[in-house]
Amino acid sequence: MQPVRIGMLGFGTVGQGVATILERSAERITRRAGRPLVIQRVLVRDLARVRSVSLDGNKLTTDWRSVVNDPEVDLVVELMGGVEPTVGYVQAALEAGKPVVTANKALLAERGWEIFGSARSARQVVAFEASVAGGIPIVQAVSIGLAANQIQSISAILNGTCNYILSAMTLRGITYQTALAQAQQLGYAEADPTLDVDGTDTAHKLAVLAQLAFDATVVTSDIPRQGIDRLDIADIRCAGELGYTIKLLARAKLAPDGSIELRVAPRLVKQGTPLADVKDAYNAIRVVGDYVGDTLFYGRGAGAMPTASAVVSDIIDVVCGRANPTFETQNLWKSDRGQTRLAHPDQASSRYYLRFNIADQPGVIGQIAMILGRCGISIASIIQHDTGRDDSPDAPVSLILMTHCAQESAMSAALVEIDQLEVVRAPSVCLGVDE
Numbered sequence: 001m002q003p004v005r006i007g008m009l010g011f012g013t014v015g016q017g018v019a020t021i022l023e024r025s026a027e028r029i030t031r032r033a034g035r036p037l038v039i040q041r042v043l044v045r046d047l048a049r050v051r052s053v054s055l056d057g058n059k060l061t062t063d064w065r066s067v068v069n070d071p072e073v074d075l076v077v078e079l080m081g082g083v084e085p086t087v088g089y090v091q092a093a094l095e096a097g098k099p100v101v102t103a104n105k106a107l108l109a110e111r112g113w114e115i116f117g118s119a120r121s122a123r124q125v126v127a128f129e130a131s132v133a134g135g136i137p138i139v140q141a142v143s144i145g146l147a148a149n150q151i152q153s154i155s156a157i158l159n160g161t162c163n164y165i166l167s168a169m170t171l172r173g174i175t176y177q178t179a180l181a182q183a184q185q186l187g188y189a190e191a192d193p194t195l196d197v198d199g200t201d202t203a204h205k206l207a208v209l210a211q212l213a214f215d216a217t218v219v220t221s222d223i224p225r226q227g228i229d230r231l232d233i234a235d236i237r238c239a240g241e242l243g244y245t246i247k248l249l250a251r252a253k254l255a256p257d258g259s260i261e262l263r264v265a266p267r268l269v270k271q272g273t274p275l276a277d278v279k280d281a282y283n284a285i286r287v288v289g290d291y292v293g294d295t296l297f298y299g300r301g302a303g304a305m306p307t308a309s310a311v312v313s314d315i316i317d318v319v320c321g322r323a324n325p326t327f328e329t330q331n332l333w334k335s336d337r338g339q340t341r342l343a344h345p346d347q348a349s350s351r352y353y354l355r356f357n358i359a360d361q362p363g364v365i366g367q368i369a370m371i372l373g374r375c376g377i378s379i380a381s382i383i384q385h386d387t388g389r390d391d392s393p394d395a396p397v398s399l400i401l402m403t404h405c406a407q408e409s410a411m412s413a414a415l416v417e418i419d420q421l422e423v424v425r426a427p428s429v430c431l432g433v434d435e
Helices: 013-024 026-033 086-095 105-121 138-145 160-172 176-185 200-214 233-241 304-320 323-330 364-374 408-419
Strands: 004-009 037-043 075-078 100-102 151-157 244-254 260-270 282-289 293-300 349-359 379-385 396-403 429-434
Touching: 004 086, 004 304, 013 026, 013 037, 013 304, 026 037, 026 304, 037 304, 075 086, 075 304, 086 100, 086 105, 100 105, 100 304, 105 200, 138 200, 138 282, 138 293, 138 323, 151 200, 160 176, 160 233, 160 244, 160 282, 200 244, 200 260, 233 244, 233 349, 233 379, 233 396, 233 429, 244 429, 304 323, 349 364, 349 408, 364 379, 364 396, 364 408
Parallel strands: 004 037, 004 075, 075 100, 260 429
Antiparallel strands: 151 244, 151 282, 244 260, 282 293, 349 396, 349 429, 379 396
């Protein structure tokens, strides 16, 4: 059988994982793809770098053109990451008549309509299962397995770094900085973890899921997001006392008027529910469809081999012809972002967890309650903490409130007013609550 020759753009941990799978499982993959899969050319930054997987020296190159324009390359796998200059390389591969498999969520989130427009013009295919949740087949599940449904909502843990940090803070009672340092030592977090901990990585993945579930073409800046980098261990403890766990959630919801609500933020999740029980570097995606109801997808959302598993599966789908009709019928990223109607964040409603550091004086709770009431926000419960206070009469105490459902615009207005009170010692903490 004539082999399918693969050109790879990038040969980091995931790329080397792909090479490992193709070598170790060659017989099984040949059987499932119908043809042998071999690596023909690989773009790398440094030819002299020592790698865990060795390839023939003549297969490595620092010139991307020698990969995408090689007449012997049948299919291009993009594992570089980032948007620039990657978008140009991918478009060049498509224009050269080669299908593309990518794990690049940022590329799809920021330039998806350009990439898919180029693919349609060239009558080629883009496969991207590995772009969201690593080895969890969520792209296939939402776009094919649940095709009979109108997706109503998605709530997901999509970043293993953040989930590891939050799990460590919750289970071991350690601070954010200590948990981050442990995640870096274990290889779960990059030396610069900003894109993970500020919610950007999760927003990229949510943008891809929003396209699949709602035909919503959005970019990262369209998604309100808050990371975990300012989360205090005090809120982890207070949430636990109230029966909740804090998770960084990506949420997408179809509003009654047909608009799409999108958000990435840490939220309180009821203990004992499936998302609350997701620990360490695992991911989970809860998808609600109008016919199927509640579904949950769980597994390793990152790492060399889980992500490489999804990449190789996409290669097999392209080679054996399954990806082509799916690509044509789905017609993804067919519009630009201006045609997607997004709900205004202020119109979202939720229950809220609030924490204030207040002066221990009579009437303080009444002042706060009055402001909340004036804004139409009803209090469900109140807890006051004085543990760890010193003997100073001015030492602040923590006041924790749980509200009933309220509109975000009302909550924002109330917090602006509350934070201006002389009896409030620090900016308030406000987190949404999921049941």
